[in-house]
Amino acid sequence: MGRSVIIDGSIVYTDSSEILSNPGFEALLREYIDVLKERNSPLLRTLEAFRIGEDYDIRHIVEYLHLLTLRNIREITTIINYVNPEDLAKFVESFYSFWRNKHRFMMKRESYTLDSARKTSIVFTAAMVAEEFKNLVRNLYRTIMKNIISDNTNIIRQLPSGAQVTFLVDTFECTQEKLRHFDNVPVIWGAIFDPPVIFYTKSNKRKGTLPVVENRVLDRIKLPNKERDWYLVPILAAELLIYIYVHKEFLSHAAGLGNLFQFAELIDMKSKQVSGVLIFGLQPELIPDYKPEWKNGVIFKEENTYIGVIPALDENDYFGYMKKTILTLHNLIRVDQGKLPIHGSMARIVLKNGKSAVAMFVGDSGAGKSETLDALNRLEEVAYVDVIIDDMGSLDIVNGRVVAYGTETGAFVRLDDLPPGYAYYTMDRSIFMNPDKINARVIVPFNNYKEVITPTPIDFFFYANNYTETDNDEDRIVFFDDVEKALEVFSAGRRMSKGTTSEEGMTESYFANPFGAVQRKEAHHKIAQVFMKKMFETGVKVGEIRTMLGVEGYEKEGTYLAAKRLYKIIEQM
Structure with missing residues (x-):
């Protein structure tokens, strides 16, 4: 399934059974159990009743969880072999944490509009769908836990459980001839954040300087499964139009763009020439004429266009590579302009x-x-x-x-050197990156x-x-x-x-x-x-x-x- 989870925003979730019956839920449960097997976790003993040989019956586990949304565990012991309630509670709690540790994005397909009233309505509806989904996930967890083990606490914690960011996406016909073969990549034209938004990435530092290479590459770069795995974020760096193509595994960095740059409007995409292109998260073997010294990124110059490429490597999983590559594209263009x-x-x-x-x-x-x-x-x-x-x-x-x-x-601010209260002051509108590490950062408008x-x-x-x-x-x-x-x-x-x-x-x-x-x-x-x-x-x-x-x-x-x-x-x- 990967680190990023994509939630279909076209579905209005009204009942917890819709979540349990979603193929994505089974895929998430399968991934979690595989992680437990790899770690030889003692939590696996909870699933002995569902064991088939060396594996587990995922469908049966899901059906059992569905029963637990309706009846107390003591009432269904005759339906399946005994499952220890204390062990099952720990399993469900850990599974819930596993879900919440994912980078969670809702994609709601909506036709872009310049009409402000229509746009407001779209945003309101998308926010409502995201809120309903969050509440259902949270209530599903609580209902199951209540039916497994009694809890007399009077303290309820409204943990973030739904989509951290809801993206509004559409598909536009590309007016830039040199980017025609990137057609049908969904375009992100809006975003709704559910703070606090916190992402944990695999890297926390930027290395090296991006080399600039004159090479014709645009018609040689292919984005595999572009309609499903890639997203286009058009932004304005000053007045320069820059297209950012992001693989879904790095959508946390695309979210960061929402707090840092102005999203381009449809009129910008139609009236302006693209000054620069960034492709973030492309496998090294798909980069034309790839060289090992390009592992932290490379910028190609093709005629009057600069194209930055950041390889899909763990060490590049840092928002600094997204931001600084965009700014390098901007600066190269400025030098060409004599500024x-x-x-x-x-x-x-x-x-x-x-x-x-x-x-x-x-x-x-x-x-x-x-x-x-x-x-x-x-x-x-x-x-x-x-x-x-x-x-x-x-x-x-x-x-x-x-x-x-x-x-x-916006600003990509290093928290370590700012007053301790700064992080709390900006929490309701910021995106936090690795807040527990040295060089912790916050992206704040x-x-x-x-x-x-x-x-x-x-x-x-x-x-x-x-x-x-x-x-x-x-x-x-x-x-x-x-x-x-x-x-x-x-x-x-x-x-x-x-x-x-x-x-x-x-x-x-x-x-x-x-x-x-x-x-x-x-x-x-x-x-x-x-x-x-x-x-x-x-x-x-x-x-x-x-x-x-x-x-x-x-x-x-x-x-x-x-x-x-x-x-x-x-x-x-």
């Missing part, structure tokens, strides 16, 4: 005294970009921090001024699409230095007075690794941006020189902010001290 892609965050910082400034922070993962913005937001003197870019954006020149715009409407893509003039352009220790408040932020010196620091991209990737210790990454900049280093550097010179000419303050996030003992306090210093500078403007 400067920036790996960083940007926000409008408004003080209570009315003064404000727009600051951009450049730095690789773990440099302290998001953490500094969060620290600013917690200062008493700050009215609010309007985050416009969380991780990736682009610089452009409009009417003689350097402006920036973002790509994402933070802004609307229109504001993210609106060109915003910048006042400060900082390199986020997480490794330099300083006790002097004046040295927490230093400004450059020379273009070449600034370019030297930004180009070096130094940082102390925080465990967010496979790197350790002091590392360097060109312009702190392994997502397109390093692959197109020569072209990128020429563009960077133009923009840096323009910033100095137009009064944008270019400097270095020392977050100390990588300095032992300052993981929490460092970003607060840096934020406090920046507040003082803005106050004196």
